[in-house]
Structures are given as structure tokens and as C-alpha cells.
Amino acid sequence: MTKTIAKYNDFGDCTPQTAKIVDIRSLTDNTKLFELQFTDSQLNERFTYKPGQFVLLSVFGVGEVPISIASSPHKKGLFQLGIRMVGNVTTKIHQLKKGDLVGIRGPYGNGFPVEENKGKDLLFVAGGIGYLPLRSAFREAVAKKADFGKIFILYGDRCPTDVLFAEEKDEYKQQKEIIFHQTVDRDDDRCWDGNIGVVTTLFPFIKDEIDPANTVAMICGPPIMYKFVVMELEKLKIKPENIYLSLERKMQCGVGKCCHCGIGDKFVCLDGPVFSLEEIQGLLEAL
Amino acid sequence: MATAKPQIGIVGFTGCAGCQLSILDLEDELLDLLQLVDIIDFRMAMTGNKEGPYDILFVEGSIVNEKQEEELKELRKKAKILVAIGTCAVFGGVQALRNFMNDEQVRVRQYGTEGAKKHPVIKVKPLNQVVKVDHYLLECPVNKYDFLNFVKYVLAGGAPKLPNIPVCQQCKEKGNRCIFLEDGILCMGPVMQAGCGALCPSHNLPCDGCRGSILQAAYQQQVDLMLEKGASIEDITRHLLKYTAEDEQLKAFLREKWKEQGKKMEYFIE
Amino acid sequence: MYSKIILQKDLPKLVDELVNDHIVVAPTKAKNVPTFSEVRSSEEVEFSILFNEKLPMIPLKKIFLPSQQTVFKYSLSEGVTESCEELAARVAEKKILVFGASPCDITGVNVLNRIFHEYYTDALFSQIRDRTVIIGMNCLDHCYENCFCETMHSNDPKSGYDIMLTPISKTKLIAVPNSDKGKALLRTHGEIFQEVTTKDHQAYLKALEQKRLNFKSEFPVEGLASEIEDNFESSVWEEFTKKCLFCGSCTFVCPTCYCFSTKDNLSIDLKTGERIRDWDSCYYPEFALVAGGHNFREHQSQRFRYRYLHKFVDIPRRYNLEGCVGCGRCITYCPANIDVRDVLKMIRGVSN
Numbered sequence: 079m080t081k082t083i084a085k086y087n088d089f090g091d092c093t094p095q096t097a098k099i100v101d102i103r104s105l106t107d108n109t110k111l112f113e114l115q116f117t118d119s120q121l122n123e124r125f126t127y128k129p130g131q132f133v134l135l136s137v138f139g140v141g142e143v144p145i146s147i148a149s150s151p152h153k154k155g156l157f158q159l160g161i162r163m164v165g166n167v168t169t170k171i172h173q174l175k176k177g178d179l180v181g182i183r184g185p186y187g188n189g190f191p192v193e194e195n196k197g198k199d200l201l202f203v204a205g206g207i208g209y210l211p212l213r214s215a216f217r218e219a220v221a222k223k224a225d226f227g228k229i230f231i232l233y234g235d236r237c238p239t240d241v242l243f244a245e246e247k248d249e250y251k252q253q254k255e256i257i258f259h260q261t262v263d264r265d266d267d268r269c270w271d272g273n274i275g276v277v278t279t280l281f282p283f284i285k286d287e288i289d290p291a292n293t294v295a296m297i298c299g300p301p302i303m304y305k306f307v308v309m310e311l312e313k314l315k316i317k318p319e320n321i322y323l324s325l326e327r328k329m330q331c332g333v334g335k336c337c338h339c340g341i342g343d344k345f346v347c348l349d350g351p352v353f354s355l356e357e358i359q360g361l362l363e364a365l
Numbered sequence: 366m367a368t369a370k371p372q373i374g375i376v377g378f379t380g381c382a383g384c385q386l387s388i389l390d391l392e393d394e395l396l397d398l399l400q401l402v403d404i405i406d407f408r409m410a411m412t413g414n415k416e417g418p419y420d421i422l423f424v425e426g427s428i429v430n431e432k433q434e435e436e437l438k439e440l441r442k443k444a445k446i447l448v449a450i451g452t453c454a455v456f457g458g459v460q461a462l463r464n465f466m467n468d469e470q471v472r473v474r475q476y477g478t479e480g481a482k483k484h485p486v487i488k489v490k491p492l493n494q495v496v497k498v499d500h501y502l503l504e505c506p507v508n509k510y511d512f513l514n515f516v517k518y519v520l521a522g523g524a525p526k527l528p529n530i531p532v533c534q535q536c537k538e539k540g541n542r543c544i545f546l547e548d549g550i551l552c553m554g555p556v557m558q559a560g561c562g563a564l565c566p567s568h569n570l571p572c573d574g575c576r577g578s579i580l581q582a583a584y585q586q587q588v589d590l591m592l593e594k595g596a597s598i599e600d601i602t603r604h605l606l607k608y609t610a611e612d613e614q615l616k617a618f619l620r621e622k623w624k625e626q627g628k629k630m631e632y633f634i635e
Numbered sequence: 636m637y638s639k640i641i642l643q644k645d646l647p648k649l650v651d652e653l654v655n656d657h658i659v660v661a662p663t664k665a666k667n668v669p670t671f672s673e674v675r676s677s678e679e680v681e682f683s684i685l686f687n688e689k690l691p692m693i694p695l696k697k698i699f700l701p702s703q704q705t706v707f708k709y710s711l712s713e714g715v716t717e718s719c720e721e722l723a724a725r726v727a728e729k730k731i732l733v734f735g736a737s738p739c740d741i742t743g744v745n746v747l748n749r750i751f752h753e754y755y756t757d758a759l760f761s762q763i764r765d766r767t768v769i770i771g772m773n774c775l776d777h778c779y780e781n782c783f784c785e786t787m788h789s790n791d792p793k794s795g796y797d798i799m800l801t802p803i804s805k806t807k808l809i810a811v812p813n814s815d816k817g818k819a820l821l822r823t824h825g826e827i828f829q830e831v832t833t834k835d836h837q838a839y840l841k842a843l844e845q846k847r848l849n850f851k852s853e854f855p856v857e858g859l860a861s862e863i864e865d866n867f868e869s870s871v872w873e874e875f876t877k878k879c880l881f882c883g884s885c886t887f888v889c890p891t892c893y894c895f896s897t898k899d900n901l902s903i904d905l906k907t908g909e910r911i912r913d914w915d916s917c918y919y920p921e922f923a924l925v926a927g928g929h930n931f932r933e934h935q936s937q938r939f940r941y942r943y944l945h946k947f948v949d950i951p952r953r954y955n956l957e958g959c960v961g962c963g964r965c966i967t968y969c970p971a972n973i974d975v976r977d978v979l980k981m982i983r984g985v986s987n
Contacts, residue, residue, distance in 0.1 A: 093707045348754060398903065
């Protein structure tokens with residue numbers, strides 16, 4: 079599949095648009111879901127995005143970071159960002175309250191090809207905070223279940239307290255088209271009754287159900303995870319052009335200028351963040 | 366923002382008090398600063414000082430005897446955030462070169478044979494060898510704008526970050542002539558933390574590295590190049606340790622380098 | 636004929652006229668090093684630099700991408716108060732004129748111009764560039780031993796300047812306009828210029844022919860990209876890593892290095908602030924470090940290699956342009972005496 083870089087809308091090249099925090103929900107000890115709305119109401123109508131696209135979030139006075147959009151695209155008028163406290167900016171936004179202002183540029187990047195793969199089985203492999211952008215993608219597929227085959231979701235976290243949207247598990251388990259498996263790397267407090275191990279330990283549960291010719295895989299997680307997940311997918315005989323990975327890199331501009339996210343002749347911000355394995359197999363330093 | 370203004374203290378141990386002076390030198394911003402914080406302890410500048418409790422305590426100077434060690438530990442108990450300011454507090458400063466001299470000889474030279482017995486000295490320590498330090502503000506004397514930015518960021522809820530760029534970047538930004546390259550003057554710019562606006566090289570003086578070294582500094586390459594330019598390992602060591610003798614990363618590297626040359630670095634200063 | 640003749644002795648007069656309605660940037664020796672800086676009169680201009688003594692240390696990029704630049708301003712209670720576009724318009728109000736840009740520097744600006752217009756136009760860069768008039772000074776021979784512009788095809792830019800001055804004798808230069816702005820400028824300052832005679836024209840053609848003969852390519856760039864890629868794991872990278880100080884000097888003096896990072900500057904009242912962008916260098920350890928702690932180029936050798944990959948593989952492939960203009964500044968200003976040509980030759984040597 080050839081990808082084109084689309085300019086999804088015409089605002090927010092260098093200057094962010096002002097947005098207001100309208101709701102904050104705590105997902106885990108260190109992760110919050112922020113619901114945002116532009117102060118200019120016209121922008122809320124024009125702000126459309128694909129799952130897997132990202133915005134550059136400005137916390138005024140501290141700085142700017144790329145954050146994947148966590149809400150489903152069909153939700154109009156507002157959007158959500160799930161943010162884990164890891165750096166300076168993300169720590170500061172955790173201190174903000176409802177009504178506080180932030181800046182938003184974007185959406186940028188290409189997003190996951192969900193629409194483009196109607197009729198296929200979809201396999202989502204998520205690690206940690208990578209679950210949020212993938213959730214945006216598979217919620218879109220789940221909402222249009224009839225258009226897709228089976229939907230596999232493999233989700234791994236470091237520990238039980240890091241698990242996001244734990245309550246949605248039951249919803250997925252009730253639907254026979256959705257095959258949902260979850261794991262944690264370790265369970266020091268002995269409070270986890272599911273699988274323990276890294277996300278690749280979930281593959282044995284699904285390997286007999288995968289139809290490699292008709293499956294498209296989408297992956298999002300910490301950098302270390304990709305190599306191992308790709309190995310599993312290759313074992314399942316899923317073709318490189320059907321494996322999509324959302325790559326993480328440092329970003330400052332989001333529009334292909336600052337050069338921080340360069341991998342070979344690609345920029346993660348413009349050409350990604352979602353790449354097919356086929357595209358990056360020849361790229362040095364990609365995985 | 367919190368309603369009560371944060372209570373701030375600025376104190377000094379062994380140093381030249383230059384850091385405290387540097388803060389006073391913030392003439393244009395001092396009044397604005399006082400809108401944001403209450404300075405409750407600043408013996409160099411005012412009377413009616415209160416010994417804590419501090420929301421932020423800025424400490425200048427290094428620790429050179431046991432009495433100071435106890436005092437610092439007491440201060441730590443009274444401070445929510447303790448910030449080491451300036452080269453002495455962060456890396457030991459010039460006086461920490463004493464750590465590379467024979468202890469006994471130093472005391473005898475200073476106090477005479479009899480006096481030496483009465484004045485025990487300990488190794489010169491940067492603050493973090495005695496208490497937990499929350500933040501570090503660099504430069505000799507401390508960069509007043511770093512200080513101001515720190516206060517701003519703490520109040521705004523962020524944490525300031527070291528730039529982690531070598532002095533060479535700021536030299537190039539200023540369009541300075543490179544004295545290391547063109548005149549062969551030993552300059553530590555390539556491995557030392559910028560933020561000073563390349564102050565010394567802008568005045569045709571070499572960087573002595575008072576802000577300490579950058580992350581993953583290319584010591585090996587820098588030292589090899591200086592040896593190539595004709596400097597001795599003794600010169601290079603004195604140069605590199607002049608301000609930052611207790612920079613562990615740097616010290617460990619230099620020990621190895623001396624070993625390579627079949628020499629031992631201990632007490633290399635006479 | 637649009638072209639005109641100017642006597643070399645009249646160049647100062649031209650500069651003194653130009654400063655009346657432009658901010659003139661010209662080569663000077665402001666800090667004991669050749670540099671481009673703003674001049675208020677011809678007395679400040681170092682004309683010897685113009686006639687190929689040495690290239691200014693920091694190339695023209697500093698006009699369009701200064702080492703530090705405000706991107707937008709904000710207040711905590713109102714959000715963005717002054718956008719990048721508004722700031723850019725204000726900066727671009729100043730009419731900047733560059734006097735004496737070398738062909739390789741013009742090519743360098745052209746490379747940046749292309750990059751800063753890809754998909755998203757960078758308002759700050761493009762507005763300043765669009766409003767700046769560039770008067771070039773042609774080179775007829777390699778300006779110094781580190782110059783390898785012919786190798787990188789950079790000494791004959793087809794666009795990106797308004798007038799090119801070419802010396803046709805010891806006393807005369809021909810001013811050839813390359814844009815409407817250039818033509819207008821020659822008209823406005825018509826009194827300083829003379830008409831081109833047949834003899835002048837012949838001298839011009841002869842000078843260009845001499846230029847063609849003087850410039851020599853040092854090595855073929857054809858195939859360079861794939862050869863570097865094939866030698867990704869070469870030990871040559873490690874060898875040079877042992878010399879490189881990672882000071883980033885080469886990146887700041889490079890006409891085509893444009894990396895930047897951003898930071899926020901909060902005012903003392905804690906109510907307003909600005910987003911700043913600052914030059915950055917891919918040689919620095921935090922360049923590819925993400926907040927989670929993963930560094931995508933953790934080792935010095937990876938960072939050393941990346942710059943070569945970006946210049947000689949990635950830029951050519953992505954933009955169909957040479958990512959290096961062969962000005963040799965990175966060689967001249969490297970404290971560790973690393974020569975980009977040596978690195979490339981050794982990398983190629985390994986593949987043979």
C-alpha cells in the first residue's frame with residue numbers, strides 16, 4: 079500500500095491553537111486521560127483525525143511534547159489525550175486542572191490504516207502506554223464490527239497497577255469477534271489473576287486462530303518491544319506489508335523541520351509515525 | 366499557585382560568597398523576584414534572618430570540616446528543597462584541589478607543625494557527599510539567570526533542565542574565534558557544560574570548565590588532542606580538575622588516563 | 636541589457652547607498668574571524684573576504700534560522716497571544732540585503748529553503764527568506780584548500796540570488812541580475828553602474844570559461860549514498876569517533892545543518908512566556924533521547940555516523956539535492972582536524 083502524506087487541515091503549523099481542559103480522568107497512578115476542546119468553537123468542528131495520529135501538546139511555560147490521540151475519531155467536538163507522567167511537560171500537565179489552557183498543534187502523521195483494511199482480521203499488539211493510540215484504532219473497528227473479521231487484541235503492561243481501561247475487558251470478552259488477551263511483566267503484589275510475562279507470551283493463545291493471509295497487525299509500545307513482536311508475527315507468517323508499527327522518536331517541530339525524528343530519509347512526524355514493516359526493513363536504525 | 370509565598374534561604378559555606386553576590390547582582394529582576402518569594406535568610410544581604418523552615422534553601426560553598434558537615438545536616442532538615450549553587454557546592458570548587466595534595470603537608474604549610482595538630486581538616490566535599498541535594502545550579506559564581514529561572518520553574522511547577530550542550534555551541538552562536546583551534550590554547554569548551562554564553566572564550570580566555578562536564582563528554586578525545594598539542598598529563602589534569610575536582614565521572618576517567626601513562630594520580634599537586 | 640558593470644573601487648559606494656534603505660549584512664572581521672554581520676557603512680565591510688580570502692565562519696543560514704528565535708508568545712490565562720505568522724511578519728518587515736554571498740552559500744540557503752517548505756511552510760524561515768535580497772560574489776577558483784564545492788555541484792546555483800557579481804578584470808565586475816528584485820536594484824542605483832561593452836561581455840565569457848577550467852572535482856559523488864549505506868557497520872566510523880570531540884562545531888558552521896530544539900521561557904511574573912527555538916546538533920547525546928529514557932542514538936559512533944548518513948544519503952534521497960555544499964567549513968573549524976573528505980574516502984576505500 080502506498081502512503082501519501084495528507085495535510086489533514088490547514089491550521090497549526092508553527093503556532094498551537096489554544097485548547098481548554100474540559101475533563102480529567104485518572105487512569106492509573108501515573109496516567110491521566112485529558113479531554114480537550116478548542117477555545118475557538120469553529121476549530122472543534124474542523125478538527126478531524128485518524129486513529130494513530132498525534133498532536134503536539136504545549137504546556138505553556140514548560141514545553142511541548144508529541145502525544146497520540148486516544149479518543150475515537152467519530153467522537154466530534156472534543157478529543158482525548160492519555161498522558162503518562164514521564165518527563166517535564168507530562169509531569170506539569172498532571173498538575174493542571176479543569177479549565178486550564180494548553181496549546182495543540184496538529185493532528186500530524188499518518189495514523190493506523192483501519193478503514194483501509196475492511197474485511198480483514200485485525201491483530202493489535204500493545205505495550206504499556208502504547209495501548210492508548212491502538213485503542214483509538216480498535217475502538218473504531220469495534221464500532222464498525224460488521225466491516226471487519228476477527229479482532230485480536232494483545233495487551234501487555236509492566237505491572238497490574240499500570241493497566242489502562244481495565245473495566246473494558248469484560249465488554250470485549252462478551253463479544254465473540256473480539257479476542258482479547260492481557261498480561262503483565264511482573265506481579266510483585268500478587269494481585270493479578272491473568273497471564274504473567276511479556277506481551278509475546280500471549281501469542282501461543284492466538285496462534286491457531288490467525289489466518290496469516292487475511293490478517294493485518296498493528297503494533298504500538300515501548301521501543302524495546304518491536305523486535306520481539308515482529309519475530310512472533312513473522313513466525314505466524316504475516317507478511318511485512320501487513321504489519322504496521324507506530325514508531326516513537328524525539329520530536330520538536332512535528333512538521334519535518336527540526337530533524338530529531340529522522341530515520342534514514344524518513345521523518346517519523348511526516349511519513350509516520352505508523353510504518354509498515356516492509357517500508358522500514360531497508361531503513362537503518364529503524365528498529 | 367499557592368497563596369503563601371515560598372520561604373527562601375540563601376546561605377554559604379566555604380567559598381568566596383561570589384554566588385550570593387551574583388544573586389544580589391540581579392538588580393533589574395530583584396524586585397519582581399520579591400513579589401514571588403519571601404527571602405527569610407540571606408545573611409550576606411540583610412538583617413533579621415530566620416533559620417528556616419525553608420521551602421527552598423540555596424547553599425553556596427563546599428564543606429571542609431566536621432562542624433560544617435553538622436551544620437549542613439541541620440539545614441537539610443529544615444529545607445523542603447535544597448539546591449547546591451555554584452561550582453564549590455556542586456563539585457568542590459578550586460579548594461577541592463586540596464584533595465589531590467598530601468593532607469599533612471597542606472596543614473603544616475598553613476598552620477605550622479604545631480598548629481597542624483590542632484586543625485584537623487577533612488577532604489573538601491561538595492554538598493551531595495554530605496546530604497541529599499535536590500537540584501544543582503552551575504557556574505562560578507552561580508549564573509544569576511539560572512538562579513532566576515530555577516525560582517520561576519519551581520513556582521510554575523516544572524523542573525529546570527540542564528542544557529547539556531558544550532560551550533562550543535555558544536561560542537559558535539556568538540561567532541567567536543576558536544582559540545583552541547587557532548592559537549593552541551587549551552580550552553575545555555568541547556567537553557564542558559554551556560549555559561554561561563561562552564563567557565570566557567568570548568573574552569579570548571579558555572574555558573576552564575566551571576560548569577562541569579556534559580553528559581557523555583568526549584574526555585578521551587579531548588585529552589588525546591591536548592596531549593597531541595604538547596600538554597602533559599599533569600597540566601591537563603590540573604586544568605580539568607581546577608574547578609570540578611569532585612566530578613566523579615571526570616576523576617574516574619583521569620585516574621585511568623594516568624594509569625595508561627604508568628603514573629599514579631594521588632597527591633600529584635605539590 | 637539588464638547586466639551592468641561596476642568598478643571594484645565603487646563597491647564601497649554601492650554599499651553606502653544600500654545601507655540607506657536596507658539592513659545590509661556583509662562579510663566583516665567583527666570578532667577576529669570572518670563573519671557575516673550587519674554593517675552601517677562600507678568601512679565595516681571586509682572586502683578582502685569577498686575576494687576569496689576565506690569564507691565567513693557562520694554561513695548565511697544565521698539570517699533565516701538564527702541561533703535563537705521566538706516562535707510564538709502566550710499567556711497562561713489566554714493561550715497564544717502572538718502567533719508565529721505574526722512574529723514572522725514583524726521580523727520580515729526589516730528589508731535585509733546580503734552583500735557578497737558566495738555561490739556555495741547561496742546553494743546552502745537553497746537547500747534549507749526547500750526543506751523549510753516541504754509540506755508545511757515554516758513561516759519564520761520563509762518570510763525572512765522571501766523578503767531578503769541576496770547579492771552574490773562569484774568564485775572563479777577554489778577559494779582555499781578545504782573547498783570542494785565542485786565535487787558537491789554547489790558553485791553554480793541557478794536561483795536563490797538576485798544579483799551575481801563576477802570579477803572580469805582586476806578593476807571591473809559585471810553585475811548580472813537574476814530576479815526582478817535584482818533588476819530593480821540595478822535600476823535604482825543606476826548611477827554607480829556602467830553599461831556593458833562588447834569587450835566587457837567577452838571578458839565575462841572568458842571569466843566563466845576560466846571558472847570551468849579552474850574547478851576540479853575531488854571524487855565522484857555518484858553512488859556515494861549507497862556506498863555509505865553498504866558500509867553502515869564499517870570500522871571507519873569507530874576510528875573517527877576516537878578523534879571527534881562531539882563539540883558540534885561542524886554542525887553550526889555548516890550551511891545545510893538546520894536541526895533545532897525548542898524550549899519555553901517564562902517571564903518573571905509567571906503569567907506570560909514565549910516558545911524559543913535554538914540551534915541543536917545531532918552530535919549531542921540528548922538529540923535522540925525520548926522522555927521515557929530510551930536513546931535512539933546512544934553511542935558516540937552512532938551519532939558521528941548519523942551526520943554523514945543525513946548529509947550524503949538521506950537529504951539527497953528525500954529532496955533530490957546534495958546535502959553538502961563542499962564549503963569546507965567543517966574542516967576549517969574542527970578542533971580535532973577531522974576532514975569530511977577523508978571520512979568519505981576511507982568509507983569508500985573499505986568497500987573496494
